[in-house]
Amino acid sequence: MNFAGFAILRAMAVDRSRLLDAAFLAALDSAPTAASAASLDAAVHGSACNGRTLLELYESQVMARHLDLEARELKRRNEGFYTIGSSGHEGNAVLGRLLRATDPAFLHYRSGALMLERARQQPGATPLFDVLLSLVASSDDPASGGRHKVFGSPTQWVPPQTSTIASHLPKALGCAFGIERARALGVALPIPQDSIVLCSFGDASCNHNVAQGAFNTAAWCAHQHLPLPLLFLCEDNGIGISVRTPQGWVEKRMRAHPGLHYVAGDGLDLLSAFAAASEAVAYCRERRRPVFLHLRTVRLLGHAGSDVESEYRERSEIEAAEALDPLVASARLLLQHGLDTAAGLREQYESIRRRVAAASREAARRPKLTSAARVVAPLAPLDVVAIAAEAGRVAAPAARKECLHAGEELPELSLRPRHLAVQINRVLQETLAKDPATFLCGEDVARKGGVYHVTTGLAETFGDGRVFNTLLDETSILGLAIGAAHLGFVPLPEIQYLAYLHNAEDQLRSEACSLQFFSNGAYRNPMVVRIAALGYQKGFGGHFHNDSSTAVLRDIPGLVVALPCRGDDAVRMFRTAHAAARVSGAVVAFLEPIALYMTKDLHADGDGLWLTTYPAPGESVPIGAARVHAEGEGADLCIITYGNGVWMSLRAAHKLLGSSVRVVDLRWLRPLDRACIVAEAQRAGRVLIVDEGRRSGGVHEAVAAVILEELQECMPRVATVCGEDTYIPLGPAAGTVLPSEDSILAAAQRLLAVPRGGKA
Numbered sequence: 105m106n107f108a109g110f111a112i113l114r115a116m117a118v119d120r121s122r123l124l125d126a127a128f129l130a131a132l133d134s135a136p137t138a139a140s141a142a143s144l145d146a147a148v149h150g151s152a153c154n155g156r157t158l159l160e161l162y163e164s165q166v167m168a169r170h171l172d173l174e175a176r177e178l179k180r181r182n183e184g185f186y187t188i189g190s191s192g193h194e195g196n197a198v199l200g201r202l203l204r205a206t207d208p209a210f211l212h213y214r215s216g217a218l219m220l221e222r223a224r225q226q227p228g229a230t231p232l233f234d235v236l237l238s239l240v241a242s243s244d245d246p247a248s249g250g251r252h253k254v255f256g257s258p259t260q261w262v263p264p265q266t267s268t269i270a271s272h273l274p275k276a277l278g279c280a281f282g283i284e285r286a287r288a289l290g291v292a293l294p295i296p297q298d299s300i301v302l303c304s305f306g307d308a309s310c311n312h313n314v315a316q317g318a319f320n321t322a323a324w325c326a327h328q329h330l331p332l333p334l335l336f337l338c339e340d341n342g343i344g345i346s347v348r349t350p351q352g353w354v355e356k357r358m359r360a361h362p363g364l365h366y367v368a369g370d371g372l373d374l375l376s377a378f379a380a381a382s383e384a385v386a387y388c389r390e391r392r393r394p395v396f397l398h399l400r401t402v403r404l405l406g407h408a409g410s411d412v413e414s415e416y417r418e419r420s421e422i423e424a425a426e427a428l429d430p431l432v433a434s435a436r437l438l439l440q441h442g443l444d445t446a447a448g449l450r451e452q453y454e455s456i457r458r459r460v461a462a463a464s465r466e467a468a469r470r471p472k473l474t475s476a477a478r479v480v481a482p483l484a485p486l487d488v489v490a491i492a493a494e495a496g497r498v499a500a501p502a503a504r505k506e507c508l509h510a511g512e513e514l515p516e517l518s519l520r521p522r523h524l525a526v527q528i529n530r531v532l533q534e535t536l537a538k539d540p541a542t543f544l545c546g547e548d549v550a551r552k553g554g555v556y557h558v559t560t561g562l563a564e565t566f567g568d569g570r571v572f573n574t575l576l577d578e579t580s581i582l583g584l585a586i587g588a589a590h591l592g593f594v595p596l597p598e599i600q601y602l603a604y605l606h607n608a609e610d611q612l613r614s615e616a617c618s619l620q621f622f623s624n625g626a627y628r629n630p631m632v633v634r635i636a637a638l639g640y641q642k643g644f645g646g647h648f649h650n651d652s653s654t655a656v657l658r659d660i661p662g663l664v665v666a667l668p669c670r671g672d673d674a675v676r677m678f679r680t681a682h683a684a685a686r687v688s689g690a691v692v693a694f695l696e697p698i699a700l701y702m703t704k705d706l707h708a709d710g711d712g713l714w715l716t717t718y719p720a721p722g723e724s725v726p727i728g729a730a731r732v733h734a735e736g737e738g739a740d741l742c743i744i745t746y747g748n749g750v751w752m753s754l755r756a757a758h759k760l761l762g763s764s765v766r767v768v769d770l771r772w773l774r775p776l777d778r779a780c781i782v783a784e785a786q787r788a789g790r791v792l793i794v795d796e797g798r799r800s801g802g803v804h805e806a807v808a809a810v811i812l813e814e815l816q817e818c819m820p821r822v823a824t825v826c827g828e829d830t831y832i833p834l835g836p837a838a839g840t841v842l843p844s845e846d847s848i849l850a851a852a853q854r855l856l857a858v859p860r861g862g863k864a
Contacts, residue, residue: 120413121176121405124191124426128169131432132450138442148441153378155443161201161221161374162434165194166453167232168216169431170460175239176409177461183468184239186253187409190216192402193339194430195371197221198381199302205260206295208590209302210276212265212309214339214401219255219262226259232460236467243478244470249624251479258626261295263590266622269309271614273318273336274583275590275629276303280334281325282588284392289569291541293591300333300388301587307354308344314579314610321580322394323363331392335384336364338396339371341403346416355398364396371399372430374437402428482625484617484662486688486727494683495724499538507537507565521715525558525701527671530718531678532559532596536566539594539686543570546581546598546634555600556636556701578608582633586616589629594685602637602695603651609660616691617662628689632681637667638796639832639842640699640748646834649698652747652827652842655801657693658774664727665774667695669750672716673771676725684727695773697747706751707758714751730777732784736764741856742788742820744781744807746770749794749843756849763856773803781807782814785822789860792852795826796843802826821858825851 142148144155153161172191178184190196193214200221203209211218216235223231237245238253247256247264256264265272280301286293293299309315318336325332338358342349359366365387369380377399384397402425406413413422438444444452473479504514515530522530536542544562546554550573553560563571574581578599585595599605605612612633620628639650657665666681668674674696684690706713725731733750735757743753743765750769757765768784770776785791791811795804804824811822825848828841 120422120426121173124404124429125173127426128429128431128435129450129453131429132435132446132453135436135439135446137439137446140442142442144443148443149375151375151379152382153375155441157201158374158438159443160224161197161378162438163452163456164197164200164217164221165431165434166456167220167460168194168197170456171216171232171235172405173457174236174460174464178239178464178468179409181468185241186239188213188407189405190214191404192341192425192428192430193217193371194434195374195377195399195401196304196337196339198374198377199304199337200224202378202381202385203302204296204299207299207302208261208263208276208279208295210265210272210279210304211255211262211302212272212305212339213255214306215255215304218304219257222260222262223257229260233463233467236460236464237470240467240470241472242467242470243473247624248622249482250473251624252622254622256623256626258623263619263627264622266614266618270305270312270315270318271610273303273305273315274321274579274611275587275615276301277318277322277332277334277580278584278587279590280332280394280587281584282591282593283333284331285543285569285588286591286593289540291593295591298389300335300385302335302337304337304339306344307338307340307342307349308347310338310354310357317577317579318583319358319361319364319396321575321577321584323361324575326363326393332394333388333392334394335388336394336396338398339401340398341401343403345407345411358396358398361396364394366396366398368398369400371401372428372433374434402430404429482623483621484664484690485620485625486684486690488726490687491680491683492724492726494687495679496722497538498721499534503537504534507533515718516720519717521712521717522671523702523704523715524669524671524674524696525556527716527718528558528674528678528696529560529562531675532562533565534721535596535678535682536562536570539682541592542594542596542682543572543588544596544598545572545574545584547574547576547600549573549598554598556698558696558701559598578604579611582608582611582616585631585633586611586629589631590627594682595631597631597633599633599635601649601651602635602653603648605635606653606656609656612657612663612691612693613660617660620689621662629691630685630689632678632685632692632694634694634696636698637695638697638699638747639838640796643835643838646838647831650832650838652797654695654773654797654803658803658806662691663774664690664692665695665772666692667697667746667773668771669697669700669747669769670714670716672719673725673731673769675719676723677771679724680727683724695747699748700751703751707755725771728772728775728777730771730780731769732780733767733769734764735760735767738764739766739784739788741765741790741792741852742768742784743792743794743848743852744768744770744784745794746773746803747796749796749848752843752845752848753794755845756852759849760852760856765852770803770807776806776810778810778814781810785811785820786815786818789820790855790858791820791822792848792855793822793824793826794843794848795824798827798829800829821855821860823851823855
């Protein structure tokens with residue numbers, strides 16, 4: 105097909121909106137009308153829904169429809185930037201009526217009628233105008249500040265989602281979990297204790313592995329009689345973009361799912377939808393158990409305005425879907441029961457059209473984001489002063505002493521130096537004692553104390569309400585933490601190995617770290633994700649236990665990446681990480697080098713130089729601050745590194761007799777300490793970057809870029825030692841693809857042999 109053919113198809117797709125509009129008006133003219141008016145306060149057709157409620161639900165449906173129609177008009181005028189609409193899904197308005205504005209709602213992109221109906225609970229709300237501001241990407245948009253078209257409201261407990269497929273289900277589950285965990289722990293909630301959580305999605309999303317993980321985790325909780333007030337809302341229109349859902353698949357699959365109470369309703373019929381939703385909401389709220397509400401819907405106007413639906417659906421199929429228009433069904437219901445007249449409904453429809461059009465013109469005139477600084481402003485704001493103050497806040501000695509076993513003393517009073525794993529355990533204990541809203545979760549973290557015993561004794565001390573095992577699913581671990589953090593918790597989820605993070609990394613990228621950005625700072629999900637990481641485990645475990653792929657973390661906007669290699673730094677940095685989460689809503693990845701957990705010595709067996717005493721309470725390290733270790737007084741060579749590279753580089757530097765070497769431990773891989781990198785590189789004139797990550801995409805590339813950008817006029821000699829572009833093999837072969845003390849020493853000697861500014 106040539107370009108002209110595609111243009112015709114696109115014109116046909118756009119014209120469907122006008123055809124749908126005209127078809128609705130024609131249906132009004134032909135609909136039968138009751139002989140007399142009905143009482144607005146009487147139940148309709150024996151249901152729990154009265155006439156007044158039906159009229160309001162219908163009004164929300166009409167407003168949602170006109171928003172969809174106007175979104176396409178805005179696109180035609182090149183003033184709007186989003187056309188995924190709610191047409192055919194307007195039956196979800198019943199959830200907007202039956203749920204409270206304090207019931208957190210994680211909604212997908214076809215929730216227009218639900219949001220409009222929910223807004224009735226907030227006097228003075230302007231939901232129509234708010235959505236239009238979002239459609240035109242105006243900075244006045246109260247949901248995202250012009251960063252995306254989202255359904256969100258900081259006053260109605262609707263955290264904004266973007267173009268969600270299923271990635272919001274795990275955090276909705278985490279939020280429901282957090283409600284019940286707060287109740288059990290006596291932690292204050294920002295919402296009523298009997299609140300429930302709504303999570304909506306389409307039928308196609310049910311097949312996503314993330315959705316299946318959420319269903320499984322919900323059922324896993326229900327099987328153990330753990331309260332979980334979570335309402336899954338599946339709006340089933342039978343198609344995902346162009347991929348059809350097999351008829352009956354969702355019902356057959358979810359009716360049989362253990363642990364989930366299944367309720368079905370017809371979203372094309374307000375009375376059926378209202379009855380089903382009423383049952384689902386009541387069951388979830390009263391029994392505190394997960395519910396799967398399956399509403400039949402229909403998709404009208406294609407997936408979005410740019411979707412040429414006629415490419416994959418026959419015209420007869422498109423027209424058959426349009427004949428099921430729920431707006432027509434609702435209008436006929438009102439007319440059948442004498443709740444309005446055809447003329448009255450037509451006038452209302454046109455009045456709302458005029459109202460939306462006027463609001464649209466005003467929205468299009470509103471300001472847009474015009475600078476990168478304004479775009480990124482809410483991404484990951486860090487209040488340095490407040491973070492330092494919180495990190496310096498000392499837990500009450502009595503609270504900390506309660507955590508100790510008989511005869512034990514506070515760790516800062518002990519003169520005995522300890523290794524990294526012990527000091528991390530101690531700072532976790534300190535943090536849990538300091539903040540009642542902090543909990544620690546993950547695989548094996550409770551009675552076992554973690555694979556490397558870093559969390560030993562914490563479950564015994566703080567109880568299984570605050571230190572507990574999860575099922576073996578990293579997506580659910582992170583989702584649980586993200587959702588609970590919406591309610592004021594500061595979770596400490598553990599990912600057992602860095603390689604295990606990769607199948608769940610999207611929970612950090614698309615959910616945790618995007619929330620402040622897409623909510624314009626109105627919502628946040630603070631957390632410190634502890635991850636056992638990096639290589640050098642003497643060949644044990646291969647790739648899945650020796651992973652240095654920090655690039656995937658450094659690429660996530662807003663994520664803070666901490667990587668201590670010594671016990672004293674770990675304590676000070678963890679205090680800062682937790683404080684940043686607590687006061688600034690930061691999401692922090694706290695990487696812990698496995699090979700250094702138990703390391704005691706540095707240069708010789710028994711020297712104990714890698715052991716440290718516990719830093720005094722209140723001591724902390726600013727985010728992004730590097731640490732410099734010096735061998736000698738001068739600066740013949742600067743080695744910039746992190747993690748295991750620090751330990752190896754210090755050993756290599758010790759062997760460079762007659763040379764003064766300064767080893768820079770970056771400590772924070774994001775953000776980098778640019779000032780320290782530049783100052784030390786300029787001072788030495790020779791720089792060796794040691795990066796146990798891979799040659800492609802490793803930290804060394806960012807460090808070299810800083811030096812190149814800042815020192816072009818006096819460029820130092822730069823060399824790198826880094827890992828190969830490979831997975832880590834099993835056994836001794838692992839040592840052949842990673843930096844080693846010998847390779848660092850050899851590279852350093854080559855650099856020292858070259859005069860400053862000279863060439864090899």
